[in-house]
Amino acid sequence: MSVSSRDALRAALLYFLLSLLWLSITGYLLSNHLDESADVARWQLVNGGLWTLFSAVLIFAARSGWLSFLGIDAAVRHRKADRERLRQAAAVFDCTREGVLVSDTKGQIVHVNRAFAEITGYQKDEVLGRQPSLFKSGHHSKAFYEEMFATLQSHDEWSGEIWNRRKGGEIYPQWQTIRAVRDEKGRVCHYVAVFSDISAIKDSEHELAHLAHHDPLTGLPNRLLFTDRAAQALASAQIHKRGCALLMIDLDHFKIINDSLGHNVGDQLLKAVAERLQGMFGPGITLARLGGDEFAVLAESCPQLMQAAALAQRVIDGLKEPFQLGGHALFVNASIGISLFPSDALSAEQLLRNADSALFKAKSAGREGYALYTEELTAHAQHRVEIASQLRRALEQGELRVYYQPVHDLRSRRLVGVEALVRWQHPERGLVAPAEFIPIAERTGLIAEIDAWVLHQACAQMCEWLKAGVDLSFVAVNVSSRLFARRELFQQVAQVLHDTGLDPAFLELEVTESAVMEDPEVALEQMHRLRELGLRLAIDDFGTGYSSLLRLKRLPVQKLKIDQGFVAGLPWDEDDAAIVRVIIALAQSMGMQVHAEGVEQVEQAAFLLDHDCDLGQGYWFGKPVPAPMLDWANRPQIP
Numbered sequence: 314m315s316v317s318s319r320d321a322l323r324a325a326l327l328y329f330l331l332s333l334l335w336l337s338i339t340g341y342l343l344s345n346h347l348d349e350s351a352d353v354a355r356w357q358l359v360n361g362g363l364w365t366l367f368s369a370v371l372i373f374a375a376r377s378g379w380l381s382f383l384g385i386d387a388a389v390r391h392r393k394a395d396r397e398r399l400r401q402a403a404a405v406f407d408c409t410r411e412g413v414l415v416s417d418t419k420g421q422i423v424h425v426n427r428a429f430a431e432i433t434g435y436q437k438d439e440v441l442g443r444q445p446s447l448f449k450s451g452h453h454s455k456a457f458y459e460e461m462f463a464t465l466q467s468h469d470e471w472s473g474e475i476w477n478r479r480k481g482g483e484i485y486p487q488w489q490t491i492r493a494v495r496d497e498k499g500r501v502c503h504y505v506a507v508f509s510d511i512s513a514i515k516d517s518e519h520e521l522a523h524l525a526h527h528d529p530l531t532g533l534p535n536r537l538l539f540t541d542r543a544a545q546a547l548a549s550a551q552i553h554k555r556g557c558a559l560l561m562i563d564l565d566h567f568k569i570i571n572d573s574l575g576h577n578v579g580d581q582l583l584k585a586v587a588e589r590l591q592g593m594f595g596p597g598i599t600l601a602r603l604g605g606d607e608f609a610v611l612a613e614s615c616p617q618l619m620q621a622a623a624l625a626q627r628v629i630d631g632l633k634e635p636f637q638l639g640g641h642a643l644f645v646n647a648s649i650g651i652s653l654f655p656s657d658a659l660s661a662e663q664l665l666r667n668a669d670s671a672l673f674k675a676k677s678a679g680r681e682g683y684a685l686y687t688e689e690l691t692a693h694a695q696h697r698v699e700i701a702s703q704l705r706r707a708l709e710q711g712e713l714r715v716y717y718q719p720v721h722d723l724r725s726r727r728l729v730g731v732e733a734l735v736r737w738q739h740p741e742r743g744l745v746a747p748a749e750f751i752p753i754a755e756r757t758g759l760i761a762e763i764d765a766w767v768l769h770q771a772c773a774q775m776c777e778w779l780k781a782g783v784d785l786s787f788v789a790v791n792v793s794s795r796l797f798a799r800r801e802l803f804q805q806v807a808q809v810l811h812d813t814g815l816d817p818a819f820l821e822l823e824v825t826e827s828a829v830m831e832d833p834e835v836a837l838e839q840m841h842r843l844r845e846l847g848l849r850l851a852i853d854d855f856g857t858g859y860s861s862l863l864r865l866k867r868l869p870v871q872k873l874k875i876d877q878g879f880v881a882g883l884p885w886d887e888d889d890a891a892i893v894r895v896i897i898a899l900a901q902s903m904g905m906q907v908h909a910e911g912v913e914q915v916e917q918a919a920f921l922l923d924h925d926c927d928l929g930q931g932y933w934f935g936k937p938v939p940a941p942m943l944d945w946a947n948r949p950q951i952p
């Protein structure tokens with residue numbers, strides 16, 4: 314028998330007993346008080362009998378299951394089940410580990426559970442009646458929330474990862490499902506959000522990602538991450554038209570250390586090498602351990618092979634200092650293979666492969682050295698790096714010389730000035746031309762010292778000549794474009810003039826046309842300041858730098874030096890002849906002197922004289938020579 318049937322039976326029994334009691338009382342009254350109320354008592358007796366009979370029928374119905382047939386039993390049962398379900402739901406609601414938040418259609422929070430408080434840090438009474446926007450982290454865009462509400466509206470449900478803010482301010486990720494609840498008429502009446510805190514999962518994901526992308530021994534990026542970063546760097550380099558370099562570093566004879574001192578010492582050495590290498594590089598350089606004793610370096614902004622070679626040399630030199638491990642002083646040599654983007658390869662994988670084959674070359678060339686992927690480049694780069702390292706010594710040990718090349722007045726043929734040109738008296742290689750070392754000095758920054766030294770020498774020499782009575786109008790000194798834009802230049806020149814005592818009217822500074830055009834505004838300011846010192850300014854190599862005539866007019870320049878490239882074709886090359894004619898006319902129209910360089914033949918001198926050029930310089934007049942060898946009396950005849 315069901316629970317509800319038993320209840321019905323109990324009720325019927327109660328009815329039956331009450332009816333019996335009623336029957337006994339009315340029976341008693343009827344037997345003892347036979348008076349005028351006997352009719353009422355009799356009626357009551359019939360009534361009680363009927364009730365007793367009805368109760369008996371009910372008892373029978375309840376026992377035989379007729380009540381359920383009539384539906385009374387089902388209604389009672391449903392009400393009880395609903396109550397039971399609610400009790401269970403409330404228990405689930407409170408015991409679940411997921412946070413639950415119920416809000417109404419106005420967006421006000423109407424209910425939260427216990428886990429909600431644990432996850433968010435807010436107690437129930439702090440959030441009831443407030444909006445869920447209270448938990449916004451600021452991590453998501455407006456579009457994110459708009460899309461969430463649109464999905465909720467169209468599908469009645471949204472689920473996804475969302476970053477919220479705890480009461481304490483901490484931002485954390487949660488996985489959340491929001492569902493719309495509709496009433497019996499189908500209208501949305503509530504929203505229920507169920508969420509779980511997934512920060513722990515995120516942390517372990519992060520940890521796993523770190524493990525997958527880093528070398529456990531040194532903590533450096535591994536090959537996977539390195540290749541990925543290289544690919545990104547190349548993509549960005551392509552956009553910004555930058556050069557990159559990849560260096561593959563391999564420790565020489567590392568196996569011997571491993572075999573003789575054990576793997577533990579080997580591991581410690583690798584860690585120490587990684588640390589030392591990391592200490593050498595700044596931002597923009599990624600260091601990775603590719604495996605074993607192989608490391609890789611990606612230099613993201615390395616426009617010149619020279620810089621890559623210098624970086625490799627720095628690594629080799631940096632590893633020379635012995636490593637103190639387990640009571641041993643361990644010496645490590647490295648071989649390095651270099652591959653350049655975009656000249657050697659266009660993809661990260663290809664760059665790695667090329668650096669690997671360059672490394673093989675470096676190893677087979679006798680270890681402890683570097684090699685570029687392209688062989689000619691290796692020799693070239695090595696030569697330049699060598700020069701860079703020797704140049705400082707050259708300056709300190711007085712290996713630089715100043716030669717002077719005569720400048721003649723074309724009309725009188727008289728020697729009127731000289732240009733100071735630097736040379737390097739190399740102990741093994743003999744006299745080295747400036748074209749070989751000036752560009753390197755410019756890149757290493759040594760040019761400032763070289764130019765200051767030449768300027769000082771030239772001014773001192775000019776003073777001596779003047780004192781000796783030589784009739785000379787000027788000494789010209791070249792100023793590197795690297796220095797031209799710097800404010801110290803003015804200071805430096807003023808200092809040299811002061812130290813040597815040369816009258817500034819005898820000094821001419823030559824600035825190349827490209828240096829002026831690099832930043833015409835700065836050039837203009839710089840030139841005005843230099844002019845204030847009382848010296849003269851000349852534009853060197855004119856015709857090669859795409860000058861704007863308008864700008865040229867504003868420059869406080871007294872001389873244009875026609876580039877020797879145009880003089881070389883004179884007088885037969887019509888284009889060169891036309892250009893030279895134009896430059897002479899231009900200079901004259903602006904009240905400047907014109908000075909032709911590279912005059913090697915008499916015909917060239919004759920053409921220039923014919924076209925009213927003022928000054929001539931070149932091998933035909935005289936080569937650059939040390940000061941004592943200048944021939945003051947030389948007056949070559951121009952027909």
Ligand code: C2E
Binds near residue numbers: 763767933
């Ligand atoms: P530049 O200032 O245009 O100097 C003229 C160059 O032309 C010199 O070369 C000179 O020797 C060369 N030259 C002169 N006459 C003739 C000729 O008839 N035919 C040929 N083929 N060449 C001739 P050099 O001395 O080798 O200097 C090259 C460049 O190096 C100079 O070009 C200048 O830009 C730079 N330079 C030289 N000395 C210095 C210096 O002290 N400081 C700086 N910053 N640059 C210097």
Ligand code: MG
Binds near residue numbers: 732791823853
């Ligand atoms: Mg010059």
Ligand code: MG
Binds near residue numbers: 853854
């Ligand atoms: Mg020149």
